[in-house]
Every structure is written in structure tokens, then in C-alpha cells.
Amino acid sequence: MKELRHLNKYFKKYWLKLFLGIIITIIARVFQLVMPSYVNKIITVVEQFLNTEIAETAARDLLLEYILIIVGAALLSGFFTFLMRQTIINVSRYIEYDLKNEIFDHYQNLSLNFYKQNRTGDLMNRISEDVNQVRLYAGPAIMYGIQTLTLFVCLVPLMFIKAPTLAAYTLLPLPILSVLIYKISKIIHKRSTIVQEYLSTLSTFTQEVFSGVSVIKAYTLEPQTNAELNVLANDGKDKSMSLARVNAWFFPLMILLIGISNILVIYIGGMQYIRGEIGVGLIAEFILYVNMLTWPVAIVGWLTSIVQRAEASQKRINEFLDQHSELENGNIQLKDLEGEIEFKDVSFTYEDTEINALKKISFTIKPGETIAILGKTGSGKSTILDLVARLYDVTSGEILIDSKPIKDFELTSLRGSIGAVPQDAFLFSDSIKNNIKFGKEDATDEEIVSIAKDAVVHENIMGFSKKYDTVLGERGITLSGGQKQRVSIARALIKNPKIYLFDDCLSAVDTETEEEILNNLKKASKEKTTLIVSHRVSSAKNADKILVLEDGRLIQEGTHEKLNMIDGYYKELYKNQLSEKEN
Template sequence: MKELKHLNKYFKKYRLKLLLGIVITIVARLFQLVMPSYVNKSISIVEQYIRTEIEKTTAQELLLNYILIIVGAALLSGFFTFLMRQTIINISRYIEYDLKNEIFDHYQKLSLNFYKKHRTGDLMNRISEDVNEVRMYAGPAIMYGIQTLTLFACLIPLMFIKAPTLAAYTLLPLPILSVMIYQISKIIHKRSTIVQQYLSNLSTFTQEVFSGVSVIKAYALEPQTNNELTALAVDGKEKSVSLAKVNAWFFPLMILLIGISNILVIYIGGKQYLAGEISVGLIAEFILYVNMLTWPVAIVGWLTSIVQRAAASQERINEFLKVAPELKNTPSYTQEIKGKIEFKNVSFTYEDTGITALNNLSFTVMEGETTAILGKTGSGKSTILDLVARLYDTTSGEILIDDEPIKHFDLTNLRESIGAVPQDAFLFSDSIKNNIKFGKENASDEEIINIAKDAVVHENIIGFSKKYDTVLGERGITLSGGQKQRVSIARALIKKPKIYLFDDCLSAVDTETEEEILNNLKKASKNRTTLIVSHRVSSAKNADRILVLDEGKLIQQGTHDELNTQEGYYKELYHKQLSEKEN
């Protein structure tokens, strides 16, 4: 239960509604308790009439009154039960909403390292399946738990007041039931955790299969994938059946013990009636009491199962909520970003692989300057852009923006001042228009079209039947690689930020289109700081300055003309690509 303490802040938030729900629940159960005593009184009236102790008209009048009271109490109990569900169950939905928002908000604060270590399916399962299990605890478990406690608190003392001996025999099975529930609950908690972990694995597997379905089809891996899913499903079936076997013990045990209680009422009550100690009406009243206890007692097992499953799920949720964001957002600099970028002896090592991407790197990009970064694969080019956007913090050294340490800027403001086009263009399953508007939410249709023209993707878009309203598949699968890159470029351009970060974003377009886009980018990025990462000299040659990296170190820097006169990597790459173009 200690894991579920996390929900106490939400119970406190909705305490007034919860308190009202508890009062309504108690009132509903109190009206339910009216019926058995009036059934007893009704039977007593019939007995008195049989013994000619009262007249027929009097007996009929009293029976009618008692029946009306029973019906009225039942109607009121039903009405308050309806109100009970409208309060407590609604609270569970509010808590579900708040908890999902809390988890999602926390997910967004976590660094890229976290997402490298955890799979998407597992993250999705914790915010969906696990939260749903917790909601069952925050709603139905509390509602039925209060019902059960109310009935036990009112009914058991009442039974002892009316017939102590009969009550003692009737309730004899309950302690046995409690011990059984305690033992079975421990097993349920353990097996519930295993089942939830399996569901995460299943979500991860299916999510990866659906995302990579084109690769599976291309390599004819359908049979192999199906076999893997079958093995996973069989494993899940065994885990679920294992849990179901334990849960299956509850209701039969409840029914058995309630049945024993009914037999004891009839047998012990019958003996006491024959001895003249109690009336037939009291036996009938006790049978109704026992049957009123049937559902609460039976539900104890179900409630225990809900609580154990919720505790297992909340433990999994808390595991991620306890992960502290690696990037601390402690802003102290509030002035508008202009765009000067300086790296001072920056080194960076990726935590997950241990690879050192940058090694004591220093350079300065002046405000409004365009700088191209070239180098072999793995030389650290993309890492520079990630550090400027503060997706990671440096291992050592310092990055300055406008001569101020990057850590002094508010993360949101920093990233709002940056227009980034990643190497792997990511588009959402939405219309092309909305994907471009992602860079500027209130952009007009005219702005979108003009920007699409700058990104040289307008002609492609109007070729679709629904043009800019064309809805893309997952990750933009509807478009070609070059089209996705150009839509991503349009998304960055429409934002008109102070700093542009282009990470090899023209690798999937032909040289002719590349040249046109570069000319448009030059106009769009005028007076804006621009960093262009590329493997092509054609993308870099018009930059104000070119940086050449090798194994995280700066080995050359200068303009195209300067570097082309120096022996080294840049000159070799330029002449190699020039000859390839001529061929």
C-alpha cells in the first residue's frame, strides 16, 4: 500500500467530493438495513393474525404500511446508490486524468538518455494500462470498500443485539475468510506485477512491429514475427492464467462460507425457535442479513485483488516518476536571445554507449553568421546541434549563448528561439498543413504556401488529391524521404527563430533541388545564426565559416576558399565530390 500513498495528494484535492460520496454511501447502506427488520415485523403480524391476536383489517393495514416502508427504503437506497456512483466514480476519473497528465508532463521533462534506455511500448503501457489499474483503486475499490465497512459496522452489532448466540454462529466463517484473503492477496500482488510487466513487453513488441512493418515485408519476416508473437502470447497466457487461478479461489470460497452461514442460521435459529427463544421472523431477518453480507464479503476478495493490482501498477508508475530529469531548468537570464554561440573546451561522452563524441572542442559562431560543420560519420557533428538545443548537458567545458552560460536560459525560451531540422525527419500523423504549422501555430494558409515554396515542396504537395490537407501516415510514411526532409525544413523556416540548426537535412534530395533550397535558406536565414551539418561540400561552401571535425576534435576551420587551398580533409572531400558530380 505504500506505493499508493502517491495518490493521497489527489484525494486531498478532491476531498470535499470524496467526503460527500462517503456520506452518500453510508446513507444508501443505512436505508438498505431498514428492509430486514420490517420483514421480521411483517412475519410477526402474520403470526399474530394466525393466533387471532389482531383483527384482519388491522393486520392488512400494518402489512401495507410495512411494505410501503420497505419499498420506500429500497427506492431511497437505490437513489443514493446512484448518487454514490456519480460522486466516487467521477472522482476516480478525475484522478485518472490528473495522473496521466502528471506522468506525461514528467516524461516530457526527462532527457534523451531516458528514452534510449526505455522502450516506447513500456512507456505507453505505464500511462495507459497501469493508470487504469490505479483508477480502479481510486474509484470502485473505495466505493465498494466503504459499502462493505458500513454494512459490517452496522450489521454485525445489530445482529448481536437481536440474537447474540445466533449472530456468533452466523459470523463464525468470517475470520477463516479473512486469513484466506490475506494469504491469497500476497500471491496476487506478486503475479499482478508479472502480468503488468508482460503487458509492457507486448505493447513494445507490437509497437515496434507496426512501426517497422515495411522492413518486415521487405525481408519477408512475417512468419518469423508471427512466431515471436505466438511465443510472447503463450508466455502471457501462462502468466495471466496463473493470476486467474488465484483469483478463481475467491468467489467459490465466499459462496461456500456464506452458504455455511445460511445453514447455521436455519439450524441454530430453528433450535432456538423450537426452544421458544426467538421468533420465525427473526430467523427470516437473519437470513436476509446473511444474504446482505454475501456481496460485501464476496467483494472483499475482488477489492483485495484490485488493491494489489493497483499497488503493483503504481509501483511501476512511481519507478519512472522518481527518475529526476538530468537537465535542471534553473533560469536566471531572461533577456531575448540574439544568436551568438560559443563552445569553450567542450567534451561530451554518451552515457549509454560510453562513446566520446566531442573532445575539448572550442569555437565561436557570431550572431547572424552561417557556419557549416563537416566531418566523417561519428565525428560529433550532430552532437554539437544537440548540445546547442540543450538536449544534453556537456560532460565538461561550457557552452555560451550571447556570452551567457546556456544553463542560465529557461529551457522553453531557449528552444523556442531555435528552429531545428533533425537528420531523421519526423512528421506526425496529421495533415501536411498542421505539420508545417507545428513551427507556428497561428500561421496563415498564405504563409504556409510561401514557406513550402521556399522548402521546394509546394509542387509535391499540390500533386496530392487533398493537397495541404493530406493526412500523413505514422512518422510521415506517406511521403518520400526527400519530401519529409523538405516539410521539416518548412516547419523550421515558418518559425523564424534566432538560431537555425540543420542536421544533414538535404541528404535525401537531388543536387538540383539542394541548390534551390540552399539559395532559399540563405535568404531566410539572413541575420539569423545558422549551423548546417552536412556530408556534402555543396551544402557548406557558401557558409561564412566551415568547421571540419575528426573524432570530436576541430581539425580545420575557415571559408570555402581558404580550406580549398589547404591540404586536408576538406579539399580531398571537395575534389572527390566534384569529380563524382561531373561523372
């Protein structure tokens, strides 16, 4: 159970409620133990009455007294059982809540490399299905475990005190049960891990299918997708059935061993009764004791299964919790940022693909300047923006902001000073208004409308029946590519940061709309440091400086007028795009 030690901090956090729940559990079980001894007394009273050792009135009074005691004890046991569930089960829900938040917070702190190496379905399964398995251990397993332990601790000594020989024979099957539980639990642990890993695979497959359903329909891949799911489902069924077959051994074995104990009570107890060593009431009491042990003994198998599954799930959770972002957080808070950015011999290689994206890049951007970055696909343009936002750390060289190393800044503070519009505009499944407000939570409706007009998307939004309250589909599928880009631009503008990063964010709009947006961006980004990545010269020609990249190297640098006078990539690109526009 070493993996489950991770939960100890939560048990310490809720120790008072757990302790109270354990005390209540013990009290509830103690009241449950009242009934068998009073059943013995009732039978003894009946025997005494039949043997004319006691009068009818006295017998009736005793029977009524004992019955009331049994009923009272049962009611108290039920009441404390209710309180037990309200404490221990509630604690398990608190732990589930805390653990999910811990995992989610950890996910958010991990770098992009982590997400490139792990699939969304697997991430989701570990924070949902795996956490649920751990919750069963933190609640029901503890509750029923304490119940079982209490009954054993109280019942076994009590049985030996009342009839040692009968108790020894009655409990004879329990060591056999312990060995069987140990053997079977090892198999359960192994197969539980396999089942949990399969669930991650299935979650990943279904998530990808739902996200890419438009492609599946366009290429009529439904039969192929169904066939793949059928293979996965059958494979999962085999794995689950393999686990279920092992689990299925528990209850029959428990019931069999309890049944043997009952037979031993009747036979051995009967022989002792014949010899006059014990009374018939004690045999009835022992039968009740054995049957009281039936559920706890039977549940040992279930508890073992829960613990083994929780161990397997927590191990999978710990695998991610043990991973740490390679981006070390700085301690400098960005307050009065000027916006100067300097790259000094920066090189960067992607860890997952080993692609050398940048090779000894050096340039300086003064505060308030607008820089355009052009180049062919794969030349390293977007990488520069990712490094400025510190989504990655440079492989070699150094990036300075306001003459201080970027690594020295606190990450949240740094990114809070940046407004980024990615190449692939991502919108959440929420209203358009809330998607824009992600840039500024306390933005007023007037601010949202004003910014939407600057992003030239206001008229499109007003064309929807619910206007700004229109709820978007997953990843903003309700909107066109150009509309998504413009809402994404509005989200960055309303943030009013000191640094803007625009990554080819106008590729899906027409040239007229592009020109209008660029003019608005020029006004909005006045006195702001702005980096614009683009494939179009029209987006770059008004920039204070243009950087041209090729194969990760800086091959040209200067203004539009300067670069247009020099033979090279920029001049050729400008000519080609100008002729296309004229045609």
C-alpha cells in the same frame, strides 16, 4: 500500500466530492438495512393473524404499511446508490485524467538518455494499462469498500443486539475468511506485478512490429514474427492464468463460507425457536442479513485483487516518476537574443554507450553567421547541434550563448529561440498544414504556403488530392524521404527563430532542389545564427565558416576558399564530389 500514497494529493484535491460520495454511500446502505427488520415485522403480523391475536383488517393495514416502507426504502437506496456512483466513480476519472497528465508531462521533461534506456511500448503501457489499474482503486475499490465497511459496522452490532448467540454462530466463518484473504492477497500482489511487466513487453513488441512492418514485409519475416508473438502470447497466457487461478479461489470460498453461515442461522435459529427463545421472523431477518453480507464479503476478494494490482501498477509508475532529468533548468529568459555561440574546450561522452563524441572542441560563432560542419560519420557533427539545443549537457568544458552559460537559460525559452531540423525528419500523423504549424500555431494559410515554397515542397503538396489538408501516415510515411525533409524545413522556417540548426536535412533531395533550398535558406537565415551539418560540400561552401571534425576533434576551420587551398579532408572531399558531379 505505500506506493499508492502518491495518490493522496489527488484525494486531497477532490476531498469534498469524495466526502460527499462517502456520506451518500452510507445513507444508501442504511436505507438498505430497513427491509430485513420489516420482513420480520411482516412475518410477526402474519403469525399474530393466524393465532387470532389480530383482526384481518388491522393485519392488512399493517402489511400494506410495512410493504410501502420496504418499497420506499428500496427506492431511496437505489436513488442514493445512483448519486454514489456519480460522485465516487467520477472522482476516479478525474484522478485518472490528472495522473495521465502528470506522467505525460514528466515524460516530456526527461532527457533523451531516458528514452534511450526505455522502450516506447513500456512507456505507453504505464500511462495506459497501469493508470487504468490505479483508477479502479481510486474509484470502484473505494466505493465498494465503503459499502462493505458500512454494512459490517451497522449489521454486526445490530445482529448482536437482536440475538447474540445466533449472531456469534452466524459470523463464525468471518475470521477464517480474513486469514484466507491475507494469504491469497500476498500471492496476487506478486503475480499481478509479473502480469503488468509482461503487458509492457507485449506492447513494446507489437509497437516495434507495427513501426517496422515495411522491413518485415521486405525480408518476408512474417512467419518468424508470428512465431515470436506466439511465444510471447503463450507466455502471457501462462502468467495471466497463474493469476486467474489464485483469483478463482476467492468467490467459491466466499460463497462457501456464506452458505455455512446460512446453515448455522437455520440450525441454531431453529433450535432457539423450538426452545421459544426467538421468533421465526427473526430467523428470516438473519437469513436476509447473511445474504446482504454475501456480496460485500464476496467482493472483499475482488477489492483485495484491485488494491494489489493497483499497488503493483503504481509502483511501476513511480519508478518513472522518481526519475529526474539530469538537465537542471536555468532561470534566465531569452528575450533579445543576439545569437553568439561559443564552445570552450567542450568534451562530451554519451552515457549509454560511453562513446567519447567530442574532445576539447573550441570555436566561436558570431551573431548572424552561418557555420557549416563537415566530417565522416561518427565524427561528432550532430552532437554539436544537440548540445546547442541542450538536449544533453557537456561532460566537460562550457557552452556560452551571448556570453552567458547555456545552463543558466530556462530550457523552454532557449529551445523556443531555436529552429531545428533533425537528420531523421519526424512528422506527426496529422495534416501537412498542421505539421508545418507546429513551428507556429497561429500561422495563416498564406504564411504556410509562402514557407512551403521556400522549402521547395509547395508543388509536391499541391499534387495531393487534399493538398495541405492531406493527413500523413505514422511518422510521415505518406511522403518520400525528400518531401519529409522539406516539410520539416518549412516547420523550422515558419518559427522564425534566432538560431537555426540544420542536421544533414538535405541528404534526400537532388542537387538542383538542394541548391534552390539553400538559396532560400540563405535569405531566410539572414541575420540569424545558422549551423548546418552536411556531408556535401555544396551545402557548406557558401557558409561564413566551415568546421571539419574527425573522431570528435576539430581538425580544420576556415572559409571554403581557405580550406580548398590546404591539403586535407575538406579539399579531398571537394575534389571527389566535384568529379562525381561531372561524371
